[in-house]
Amino acid sequence: MRLSLADVEHIAQLARLELSPEEKELFREQLSAILDHAARLQELDTEAIPPTAQVIEWRNVMREDQVTPSLAQEEVLANAPEAREGYFVVPTVLEDHA
Amino acid sequence: MEYEAIIGLEVHVQLLTRSKMFCGCDANYQDAPPNTHVCPVCLGLPGALPVINRRAVEYTIMTGLALNCQIAQVTKWDRKNYHYPDLPKDYQISQYDLPLTANGYLTIDVDGRPKRIGIRRVHLEEDTGRLYHVDGRALVDYNRSGVPLIEIVSEPDIRSPEEARLYLQKLRTIVRYLGVSSGDMEAGALRVDANVSVRPVGQETFGTQVEVKNMNSFRSVKLALEYEIERQIGVLKAGGTVVRETRGWVESEGRTVSQRSKEEAHDYRYFPEPDLPPLEIAPAWVEALRKALPELPDEKAVRYRREYGLSSYDAGLIVADRHVAEWYEQAVALGAQARPAVPPKTLANWLTGEIFRLMHERDQDIESLNLSPAALVELLGLVADGTINNNVAKSVLRDVIESGTPPAQIVEERGLRQISDEAQLAHIVARVLDQHPDEVQAYLNGREQVAKWLMGQVMRATRGKANPKVVMSLLTQQLEARRSSQE
Numbered sequence: 001m002r003l004s005l006a007d008v009e010h011i012a013q014l015a016r017l018e019l020s021p022e023e024k025e026l027f028r029e030q031l032s033a034i035l036d037h038a039a040r041l042q043e044l045d046t047e048a049i050p051p052t053a054q055v056i057e058w059r060n061v062m063r064e065d066q067v068t069p070s071l072a073q074e075e076v077l078a079n080a081p082e083a084r085e086g087y088f089v090v091p092t093v094l095e096d097h098a
Numbered sequence: 099m100e101y102e103a104i105i106g107l108e109v110h111v112q113l114l115t116r117s118k119m120f121c122g123c124d125a126n127y128q129d130a131p132p133n134t135h136v137c138p139v140c141l142g143l144p145g146a147l148p149v150i151n152r153r154a155v156e157y158t159i160m161t162g163l164a165l166n167c168q169i170a171q172v173t174k175w176d177r178k179n180y181h182y183p184d185l186p187k188d189y190q191i192s193q194y195d196l197p198l199t200a201n202g203y204l205t206i207d208v209d210g211r212p213k214r215i216g217i218r219r220v221h222l223e224e225d226t227g228r229l230y231h232v233d234g235r236a237l238v239d240y241n242r243s244g245v246p247l248i249e250i251v252s253e254p255d256i257r258s259p260e261e262a263r264l265y266l267q268k269l270r271t272i273v274r275y276l277g278v279s280s281g282d283m284e285a286g287a288l289r290v291d292a293n294v295s296v297r298p299v300g301q302e303t304f305g306t307q308v309e310v311k312n313m314n315s316f317r318s319v320k321l322a323l324e325y326e327i328e329r330q331i332g333v334l335k336a337g338g339t340v341v342r343e344t345r346g347w348v349e350s351e352g353r354t355v356s357q358r359s360k361e362e363a364h365d366y367r368y369f370p371e372p373d374l375p376p377l378e379i380a381p382a383w384v385e386a387l388r389k390a391l392p393e394l395p396d397e398k399a400v401r402y403r404r405e406y407g408l409s410s411y412d413a414g415l416i417v418a419d420r421h422v423a424e425w426y427e428q429a430v431a432l433g434a435q436a437r438p439a440v441p442p443k444t445l446a447n448w449l450t451g452e453i454f455r456l457m458h459e460r461d462q463d464i465e466s467l468n469l470s471p472a473a474l475v476e477l478l479g480l481v482a483d484g485t486i487n488n489n490v491a492k493s494v495l496r497d498v499i500e501s502g503t504p505p506a507q508i509v510e511e512r513g514l515r516q517i518s519d520e521a522q523l524a525h526i527v528a529r530v531l532d533q534h535p536d537e538v539q540a541y542l543n544g545r546e547q548v549a550k551w552l553m554g555q556v557m558r559a560t561r562g563k564a565n566p567k568v569v570m571s572l573l574t575q576q577l578e579a580r581r582s583s584q585e
Contacts, residue, residue, distance in 0.1 A: 010365075014179075014181075014365060014367070016181060051370075053174060053370030053371075053372065053376070054370070054372060054375060054376075056375065058375035059375055059376060059377065059378050060375070060377055060378060061149065061150065061374075061375050062149065062150045062151070062152040062155065062377075063122070063149045063150065063151060063152065064152060064153075065115050065116050065117050065151050065152060065153035065154070066116065066117060066122060067116050067117045067122055067123070067124045067125075068117070068121075068122030068123070068137075069122075070123045070124065070134060070135050070136055070137050071136060071137055071138075071141075072134075073131065073132075073133050073134050076133045076134075076136055076141065076240075077133060084237065085132070085237075086131055086132040086133055086134075086239075087132050087133065087230070087237035087238055087239055088133070088183075088237070088238040088239075088240075089235050089236070089237060089238075090183045090235070090236050090238055091235065091236065092231055092234055092235060092236045
């Protein structure tokens with residue numbers, strides 16, 4: 001399974017990574033190797049095995065609906081590159097999500 | 099060619115838990131200063147771990163049960179990945195392939211006939227933060243980040259904007275009855291996205307689907323759907339093809355506009371949330387929740403028809419708002435104890451007539467109207483025992499709401515007691531007839547409807563206090579007496 005350059009660029013875009021042409025080639029090789037490995041695992045018959053999302057066999061870990069203290073606003077904004085009147089300030093992004 | 103619309107709705111409903119979905123921050127964020135209801139978990143700081151809010155899970159199961167859904171035996175969380183400043187972790191914890199509840203339906207009433215709208219799934223997730231665009235910059239407040247949110251996805255069973263409105267209204271009524279959400283659309287506690295397509299009537303396959311967003315009220319949902327359906331039909335009639343896309347409703351312009359994203363089609367790369375163990379939902383837990391469900395609007399309406407003899411229409415009006423229904427039931431209980439009793443039907447007529455009119459006029463709901471069920475029962479008791487007549491009761495009702503004074507006291511203070519004394523009324527009737535010889539003559543010449551007008555004059559002469567039944571019989575008697583004396 002060999003990834004195309006377009007695949008690599010798409011993945012880089014989703015991860016907000018800027019890659020040089022050399023890096024794109026490098027990651028294309030490395031990602032392809034990872035997919036090859038996954039493809040080998042796919043060959044196993046896992047019909048009778050339930051999907052495993054987690055290796056710790058915990059179930060039903062829940063908390064009661066109780067309010068606990070939040071952080072102070074100064075702490076929240078302490079590492080913000082830019083803040084104004086209690087808000088984080090970021091560049092405008094046009095895209096909208098649900 | 100005739101076209102029909104195919105509509106499916108995705109409704110996000112905020113849950114009324116005290117704390118957030120995965121942390122203990124206060125979920126009541128509406129009036130809080132920005133970024134004061136946040137912690138490492140809902141800010142997505144490295145190393146912070148989410149823990150599931152039990153009540154949010156229960157509210158979702160309750161909603162699923164009320165929508166006739168199956169409750170999953172095993173459910174899990176997944177990460178929905180996308181990059182946007184309102185999403186501090188760059189992923190939203192949601193549910194992908196194993197939603198908490200699925201495969202239900204909700205019944206709406208279309209022109210007097212029940213219609214089932216399928217519910218594909220109801221899953222639990224977390225809300226995002228909020229962005230405010232100011233001077234070309236975006237201000238971010240994460241107070242809403244992590245507030246529990248359920249997404250209710252309908253099947254594409256809706257065929258018109260009106261059906262969409264009925265569906266949404268019913269859904270809102272149900273979440274309010276359950277007490278799981280305020281359902282307040284203006285405050286963003288209930289948000290609607292629509293998938294809309296059109297196809298020639300008779301065609302089996304669906305047309306190309308367009309997602310419509312940014313509808314912030316029931317009215318804008320209706321207007322946006324009407325616009326979008328017409329737009330798509332127009333495209334097809336002109337020989338074009340509908341493009342699969344997301345369009346935003348622009349309320350001020352009354353149209354939907356394409357929201358092309360810079361990024362290619364959304365690629366959410368869902369994968370299981372490793373920080374949250376799955377849930378195994380014990381049947382006993384579901385049964386306990388089912389038993390604790392309140393009586394829902396459809397059940398209530400059936401009971402009102404059966405026990406109180408209300409029409410489906412009146413029953414529907416009353417159950418549409420849980421607070422109205424509770425108010426009505428208190429009035430019914432008090433009416434049954436009153437002597438003479440005030441029957442449920444009379445109470446329903448007054449509620450859906452005069453009281454709804456006053457609520458509308460004053461832009462108030464039943465809670466803010468300042469009218470107790472006891473006051474209405476007292477007022478109608480005064481009608482039932484003949485102390486006042488119906489019209490005076492309407493005026494007293496208004497006075498009760500404005501002044502908060504009990505009805506009996508208003509009747510005494512304003513001297514509104516009904517005059518039923520025959521001798522007294524006979525005297526007034528005779529005087530009115532003497533004052534209007536032309537009308538009396540018209541009546542005697544066969545224009546019997548004049549009697550109503552003469553009745554009005556008697557009511558005026560008594561400031562509305564005369565017992566209408568007594569007046570009517572006296573009027574007839576005296577008019578007929580004048581006829582015989584003419585002959």
